[in-house]
Amino acid sequence: MKILICIKQLSDSKDISRFDAHALEEAILLKQEFENQGIDLAAVDVVTIGPLESSKIIKRAFGVGADRGYHIVTRDYEYISSFETASKLAVVAKKRSYDLILTGIMSQDLMAGQTGPMLAEMLGFPCVTNVVKTNLTLENHSIEVEQEMENGFRDCLSITLPAVLTIQAGINTPRYPTLSKMLTAGKKEIVTFNEAELFPGEAEPVRARETFVSMEYPEKTRSGHLLRGSLIDKAGELLSILQEKNLV
Amino acid sequence: MKHILVIAEIFEEMIRPVTWELVAAARRIMDLENSGLIKIITLSDDPLSLADKIAEQTGVDVIGLKIPGCMGYDSDVYKQALSWLIKNMEPSHILTAHTSQGRDFAPGLAIRLKAASISGVNKIKSDHKGLIYSRSVLSNNQNMILRPVPGIPVVLTIMPGIFKFDAHENIKKGQMDIFEAPFDFGSDSSGSICHKRIIKKACENKVLKQADIIVSAGRGIGEKENLEKIFQFAKCFSFSAVGASRPLVDTGWIGYEHQVGITGAVVTPKLYIACGISGSSQHLAGMKDTQFVVSINSNPHAPIFRHSDFCIVEDAVEFIQAFLKCKADREY
């Protein structure tokens, strides 16, 4: 059983994107469950696309129990469309025959939620997004999952492996790296690729299907009156406003 | 003229109202482009009555795709059937909702159609080179504007609650075409996804929904113990309840019945006080129709302030303590 988790580093905090931490934790939990069932063949690999310093999150993943790390090195934290990201991840995903690939439900910065389902399509795997629960059944080489929908509904499915799942927060509580694992993490190798190595012989391998135009601040939907003065002044003013409106 | 296709959202054989918003977004595209032909596609084991209702309510032409054995949403069925149907239509745009369904199949459909794909669209505009689309990024702090490359279709997932469908009076019912898809999913047991059942998380959020005043806590309150302060704050008001952002529920600090947002409760109280909540679109979707919004956040650039009537830049817990003190002093 081989599991690949796609993890992204945030350019501002240098942390792992929030939902990816949940995806990684879920993989570690599945691995433990395999081991409890006496199948200790599970391998948990991670892959990231990002500049050199993104290797930090791979090391962190080693610290919580990941086995191998792949790093597709980019020059900077540039904008990469989900289509390009998925195309690059697909190259790595094809290197070993993974049974399960986990991504976050969305990245914290781009918030597209597209990379996982696109990757699945490129690999020809089925995909379930919004996963809030997994349940290992070794029957028919499938896994049971719960997919969250709106209004508190959940769809209980079983999905044939190999498959891609996108993981929603609330599925687990990510653990912290342990000191002993962090110490051995330094010894683990990170396999790095640059773009040329990813798509050998292709001048322009994948091209974005939508291009960046600009950034904007969202519009205000309400007046947004700012209360001023000291802490106690503001508290007093809010109290007066609410009293005037008969709300308190 | 190229087609602007709308994929109707169906749940338990009912048309989700977000479908009307998709039609409004499609009209926006048609107006900006000065061309285009809108068609709505609905998939079902028996699409006739759904198609009929959609054609009647919107006045737009509807394609009902009959898929034997399709008993509800299934990503594989949607991707296969839609790509089969759409490949022969040469559309310019394919619109789905940015909901659990749309987010599930749209990216994969885009790959099959070799189309561009933009998710969570919250604004459609045009500049001298054509249509551009806005979507929220960086925890809703900014919008990123994207332009699809020309010559290929674009799949859009449209943020719910943005585009308003105005039903004018005497709508002339749209035409209906019913097609049968050349595959049978019901008998096909080799499907890679097997739906077992749909469950509903038991939830008593009546208290939240009926409250006049909601005091809500987000990650900015720092620690679980501070929820105590939120409850004390709420007690200042009559007919009040305590709400929360999703991360507080996910970490088990507070029960799901308190969650406000797209995957929690949608509330419309007289007053909503957001304490340490950043203002993600998923949270806003649950409280944006509140009469009066007050936000307390230590970050003056928090997105929630753009959607508030009164903004207080302070530590949430310290502010609550100051408020409680002021109130006690005045009552004295």
Ligand SMILES: Cc1cc2nc3c(=O)[nH]c(=O)nc-3n(C[C@H](O)[C@H](O)[C@H](O)COP(=O)(O)OP(=O)(O)OC[C@H]3O[C@@H](n4cnc5c(N)ncnc54)[C@H](O)[C@@H]3O)c2cc1C
């Ligand atoms: C499919 C999907 C569905 C979702 N559904 C929901 C939903 O129904 N409801 C929901 O809420 N979320 C939902 N989310 C999650 C959502 O995207 C956000 O992650 C979440 O709303 C953020 O919660 P928050 O504002 O409490 O935390 P954060 O975004 O971390 O914001 C914390 C805020 O607190 C402020 N702060 C920090 N310290 C202080 C202080 N001392 N005093 C005052 N302020 C402080 C910060 O400036 C920041 O603005 C969903 C996500 C997905 C992908």
Ligand SMILES: Nc1ncnc2c1ncn2[C@@H]1O[C@H](COP(=O)(O)O)[C@@H](O)[C@H]1O
């Ligand atoms: N640069 C990246 N490196 C590795 N995985 C990524 C990267 N970008 C996105 N992903 C994965 O795809 C998921 C969804 O991202 P997005 O489509 O950007 O919302 C993330 O949660 C990650 O699991």
